[in-house]
Amino acid sequence: MQERKRVSPWMIIAIAALIALLVAAVFVGRNVRTLNAEVQWAKSLTPTPIPAYDANVMQVTPDPNAPTPAPVIRTGSQGESVWALQERLQALGYYTGTVDGQFGPATQAAVILFQQQHDLDADGIVGTATSEMLYSDQAHMVIVTPSPTPAPTLAREAGKYANGMPMLVNRENLLPDSYEPVDLVNMSDYCDDAIVTIKGSEILGERVAVDALMTMLQAAHQQDITVWQVSAGYRTIEYQQKLFDEQVYAYRQQGFSGSQARSATRKTVADPGASEHHLGLAFDITVPGVSFKFTEQAQWLAEHCWEYGFILRYTEEKEAVTGYVAEPWHFRYVGVEHSIPMRDQGLCLEEYLEQYGNLT
Ligand SMILES: [Zn+2]
Numbered sequence: 001m002q003e004r005k006r007v008s009p010w011m012i013i014a015i016a017a018l019i020a021l022l023v024a025a026v027f028v029g030r031n032v033r034t035l036n037a038e039v040q041w042a043k044s045l046t047p048t049p050i051p052a053y054d055a056n057v058m059q060v061t062p063d064p065n066a067p068t069p070a071p072v073i074r075t076g077s078q079g080e081s082v083w084a085l086q087e088r089l090q091a092l093g094y095y096t097g098t099v100d101g102q103f104g105p106a107t108q109a110a111v112i113l114f115q116q117q118h119d120l121d122a123d124g125i126v127g128t129a130t131s132e133m134l135y136s137d138q139a140h141m142v143i144v145t146p147s148p149t150p151a152p153t154l155a156r157e158a159g160k161y162a163n164g165m166p167m168l169v170n171r172e173n174l175l176p177d178s179y180e181p182v183d184l185v186n187m188s189d190y191c192d193d194a195i196v197t198i199k200g201s202e203i204l205g206e207r208v209a210v211d212a213l214m215t216m217l218q219a220a221h222q223q224d225i226t227v228w229q230v231s232a233g234y235r236t237i238e239y240q241q242k243l244f245d246e247q248v249y250a251y252r253q254q255g256f257s258g259s260q261a262r263s264a265t266r267k268t269v270a271d272p273g274a275s276e277h278h279l280g281l282a283f284d285i286t287v288p289g290v291s292f293k294f295t296e297q298a299q300w301l302a303e304h305c306w307e308y309g310f311i312l313r314y315t316e317e318k319e320a321v322t323g324y325v326a327e328p329w330h331f332r333y334v335g336v337e338h339s340i341p342m343r344d345q346g347l348c349l350e351e352y353l354e355q356y357g358n359l360t
Contacts, residue, residue: 064210073126078105093142105215106307109336144341158182158206159279165357166334173274177237183207196228204234206280207334215306225300232284235277244269281333292329306343309336318348
């Protein structure tokens with residue numbers, strides 16, 4: 001007997017489940033399609049986001065042939081570029097200080113001197129023009145014979161002749177009573193008392209010289225030479241007369257005759273009108289309570305004053321020329337364009353002007 005195939009109840013359940021799944025799948029599929037459409041619609045409303053900056057994509061490749069602008073080097077700069085600058089200035093004879101990678105006042109003075117001798121803006125800052133000149137064929141060795149500038153082009157300058165040379169004030173070259181400094185400042189108000197003590201409250205000086213003095217003493221501080229005093233600056237004719245008369249009187253008290261007293265006085269005190277202090281460019285620099293001559297301050301100034309435009313005006317070796325006993329404390333401002341050649345050629349002011357300046 002042919003056995004009739006029986007449909008298993010399990011099969012029915014399985015088929016029902018399959019149908020149910022299919023229905024569900026269709027339903028879910030429709031929902032998913034709806035959802036997709038909604039997302040598409042929403043996307044169409046959302047603005048396209050701007051792509052985020054990608055350094056790798058956006059970076060502009062530098063052109064290796066484009067000239068790189070030289071970095072500006074100035075007071076306060078330090079490091080390799082300053083080393084290179086100092087070495088270059090030294091090789092050309094403008095810089096005589098230490099090659100230490102520190103752009104201090106001495107480096108600045110050398111840069112100014114270089115700029116002055118190459119028709120550049122003498123601002124003491126090494127920008128593109130100065131930098132290019134420094135390393136060009138046109139860069140020449142320092143010229144130690146200054147060429148006087150014709151008078152009409154010069155504005156009135158403190159303590160300079162019309163030809164730009166420093167004024168000579170001595171017994172043969174009296175300063176007229178009417179001489180007036182250009183811009184006097186009261187040093188007790190003007191100077192930083194952390195750098196220098198100004199003796200009394202009445203010492204005046206030409207601003208240009210006082211500025212140079214402060215730069216110089218600041219540099220000394222940086223080298224740990226820190227105690228400084230200014231005991232004299234600008235002196236009027238009246239004050240010079242008073243100093244002279246007081247010294248004559250002191251000698252008379254010691255039994256000198258009138259002419260003996262005056263001649264003894266002349267060895268150490270300038271005749272009225274013959275004092276450089278009248279220019280406002282000369283300072284007596286001292287250390288309170290000690291004889292200046294043997295101090296480290298005196299030694300430092302004798303070595304470095306030139307780099308800041310000052311000269312040690314009365315030295316032992318030039319006594320016969322200046323007519324004054326050596327004064328290790330007396331410094332006269334003439335500007336670096338003159339102080340450096342004077343140092344390098346070993347000339348006192350009288351000799352320097354005789355060689356290079358006509359005193360007009
Ligand atoms: Zn003096």
